[in-house]
Amino acid sequence: MSLSTLITGARVVDPASGSQFEGDVLIEDGVIAAIGPALSTSGAEIVEAEGAMLAPALIDLRARANEPGSAGTEMLDHTLRAAAAAGVGTLVLSPASGSGIARPEDVEVVTSRALTAPVRLLAAGLTHTASGDMAEAGLMLRAGAAYIGEGSGQIADMRFLRNLLSYVSAFDAWVSLRPEEPSLADGTIAHESSMSVRLGLPVRPALSERLGVERLAALGELTGARILLDRLTTSDGIEALKAARKRGLEMAASVPLTHLLFNEVDMGALDPAFRLDPPLRAEADRAALLAALANGLVDVIVSDHMPVAAELKANPFSDAPAGSANLEALIPALCTLDADGQLPLFAGLKALTSGPAELLGLEQGRMEEGAPADLILFDPSAPVIYGKDGLYSPSPSAFSGRRLQGRVLKTWVEGAMVYAHHAE
């Protein structure tokens, strides 16, 4: 077996620098050994890119899995294979994965699963235990947790939140918190708008997110904690982030993939596939998220992959659990947004490569000599009907049946090819 691979004739893109050129990339010993025009080497396996795009593999900071602990219909193996097929080289399991990643032992379970995973697998640790005590953040981070974050449901107790942020600030780790005012958000399932009110749904105002951002900004200022605003979805939230940034606060923010493509009108037919949390917002909110990505205010896009069992989704909108399987939609979604002139591909890729890499201090996510050879080759213009050719994730997706463009052809992690698309 060859230790080196030469990818020739690719459109090499580096989202971090925004550069793009025709060229070759040589992989040796798991790292990018050389980037340039007309590279040659003896003994390397040659992969002809035939003009496809070659980019750093994606880094997804938030995907829910059904493990550790109780497994649902989508096993972690499914999720991992879906990640490889999606071009995700680094997958961070969200803290609420499985029965919850609340102890260092849970992080170790994920870390040991990572040994046999096709992609890099990391875990994020929960902020609190099932009994409501502060979780062992220090030990979880020491065990390799990527960050500390809330599960489902927001922390309402300001004193606890202050102590938590103070405590974790000492470890220089990110605390991912969903900006929400619990008293406004609890029990709601739709964005507050004239449309959702007419549908008779319990609604959540955008104000809830704005208040959430503002209070987290204030707590961040007090405690010096590094707060990652988890899944901003409203223009109000973006404005509040802008104000906090203006005051010089070190706050990062992520946006969920679904909210870049869909708005509340997609939800209007009350298809449970579009039951998401946070709920789909107005078109103006979607536009604000895209603008915030394009101008760099928002650092990260997350798949917010959430495997919900199909039989649970087979219920009325209000009764179906929130969530959608989104991993394999990442590249098609970015390519479609680019083709429609809504979000430049570079901005989208950046928020899934160098953006999250910088946040977590990871080496991968860059097209640089010496960087880990986590790469994807994709065809940005291949038309796809999402799910038509089958998916690795068996869980229902909001993207199902959607006409998109963009297909992952190959994925490498640490120089090893972990996925190759086979044309039918």
Added chain:
Amino acid sequence: MGETSYRFPHRGLTTASALNRVDLQMIADRAREHLSRNRETDKKHPSLKGLTVINLFFEASTRTLASFEIAAKRLGADVVNFSAGNASLKKGESLADTAETLAAMRPDILVVRHQSPCAAGFFQNTTGVATVNAGDGAHEHPTQALLDLFTLEEHFGDLGGRRIAIVGDILHSRVARSNVALLSLMNAEVRLCGPASLLPADADRWGASVFHDLDTGLEDCDAVMVLRLQRERMSAGFIPSSREYAALYGVNHDRLDAAKPECIVLHPGPMNRGVEITSALADDPDRSVILDQVEAGVAVRMAVLELIAGRGPQEVVL
């Protein structure tokens, strides 16, 4: 002649920051005499003969109460103890009434421990009776700081330039507050180290440097003062668990590698062995001066009681 003399000016001790370097010297000199006498078979030195000391402990305590009681008794005072379990302290009267009632019995010294910050000062102001603060909430515990200082000076001599780390729950610690005042006065370099949620937000303005990483905090330290971790800090959501605390902030031989090779360890007690300090370290005669602290406690309290009562060597030539 050019010689000036200084008279010990205090008729009570409610805060460590009231003391100057000469006061500290006078207390230490006198305590040293008591310390050696306390090792004799005849420990009596009846300088407080005829005086009445009331130990008023609103908060449970065994070691501090015993230390004050022994100190007063060795000095020949008549000692009365009221403690938390005592019904007379729970009759629902105001603290001012309690103070005035006791004062009417003509005690000479009140030793007060109370859960409220500044309660000892309240007693002194209400009654005018010389009051020693034996711990008031998270405010101060001046005699603990004095005995810590005494123990350190017995070991090192002058503390100027010595690096001393106080490790643990600084936020709720009266011991830390009193110690920072005295150690800074003696020109020691004070470091405060603990979880960020257990350090006051403005601790860096106390004249001490603040650390959240134990290995960094202990670097080149001459002494480490380990504080007791109260169990209720976990349930109140300040820190996750005693397991994590022990792993990150528990002091043991390995962690002390960062400190100077001759670094000593203090603890005000009572200890949670295996949490903030390992048994092996607490019991290591080369490192631990914890029992020296307890012994010094009686001698230092004898000196304080004498001096505030005006029955000690009250004057010193500068």
